[in-house]
Amino acid sequence: MNSLQETELGQDLHQLVSDQPFAPDIEMIGQRARQRRRRGLALRGATAAGAAILAAGGLVTAFHGTGSTTPGVAAGRPPAASRGPAANPRLVTLAAYVQASSGSLPGDASLVATTKTIGGRQVETDYFLYSDSGDIYSAASETGLPAAVAHRASIADGTEAREVAAARYAATGDLATARERMVNITGRNLGLGLSPAERQKIWARSIAASRKIFREKGVKPPAGPPAGKALAELAGNRIWISSMDALTAGGGNPQVRAGVLRLLATVPEVTVANSTTGGRPALTLTAGPSLFEGGSPEVLRIDARTGSPITFSSAADGNVPSSVQTYRVSRVTLAGIEAGKF
């Protein structure tokens, strides 16, 4: 490659982005920043409803489209998805074992090295440092972390902290409540645990907030939130995804691992099988295609004795190649990392 080609690449990239004006919504940015600060100062895992959902800015994945939905269930009863099915006994047993073996935690943060392999080829390793107080630092190399900590360049927006908190609650708390907390992390637009009237109100608010996008896409918004099997699968999807986050962010903490296991045990689309990894007994948890609208399943492999994550993988799906993430989790101190001690 020579500099002429690099110059031409630069010109091509500029051409690709040249005709899209952008004017940020300054007022909205200020409002959301202030709202986040207030929320951060208020209470963790707050259950304030609609305003928080809309402020979360999740319209891209949360409120799109034309899919069929039906208004909620019988008046006054929360949707059945919040109660969840009977729990998978193997995961519950392991959760109890992990919970019982938890003691005091060394350090004040978890260092997680995530090596990603795409299409069979190792492409990158990212380093994430999750402090027990909720901060997250990341770098493309281990040596980049001290500067990130020194500059207090946390990338946390509170989501992972709420996921970890929900998992910790799930370790010993009521499972139906734990499911609601985990599902509602990314917005309460599914309305688990709420009455149909409250669900409809939240749905209407979220649709109104996304009106501009619906208009641009020429799509009529669904009349009401999802219900029945569709709702159960959406809840299962959120529990799976947020549990993967919690396991990454809080995987160094046995309580978090126990809580994640109890939560995943309530998702019937998650199956469990014995396996081994590097000679160690492992459990393979497979989230079935129905959790991903028929897409390829996802597989989490955990240590069969500790529940610690080992790998997370997804098969090739259409144009998306297969990927495997391998985790290496260790407990550290922030001060030590800042001083360059790994």
Add this chain to the structure above:
Amino acid sequence: MNDRDGEFREFMGSRASPLHQSAYLLCGDWHLAHDLVQDTLVKAYQHWPRVRQADSPDAYVRRILLNEVRGRWRRRERAVPVARFPEGRELTAPDATEEIARRAGLLQALLALPLRQRATVILRYLEGMSERETAAVLGCSEGTVKSQSARALATLRNFLDRAESTL
């Protein structure tokens, strides 16, 4: 409007559009790019006292953007939407001339790169950053930037034949 707001508006006025362009090349969707930049700027505003004191506020905010992209994919790539919009048109090149088709191919190839290689290409060749500046944003060594650039450019070579033909 207080000082904080004034400073931030000034910063945003000059940086929002380039951030939006980078976000698009990182994710391949203008709507998502809009969301990513809004979220990035919310965080920058939220932590503005820290951002403005950074060695390079610009690099700091770009790092936030990259982490937003990384976080979205890590957290949301398999999140099932409650309902869907029809497919977007951003990645197609209808009625394309050869040049447009070549650029569309380049975009597809860019989006197929691993995130760090893609970010390296965008920072180096769209933003015009030096290897040192790019390394600061990515939190890696200059050597890593060099190797990531070389790998990415080797992959994109097929879409840069315009340059080869002029040699």
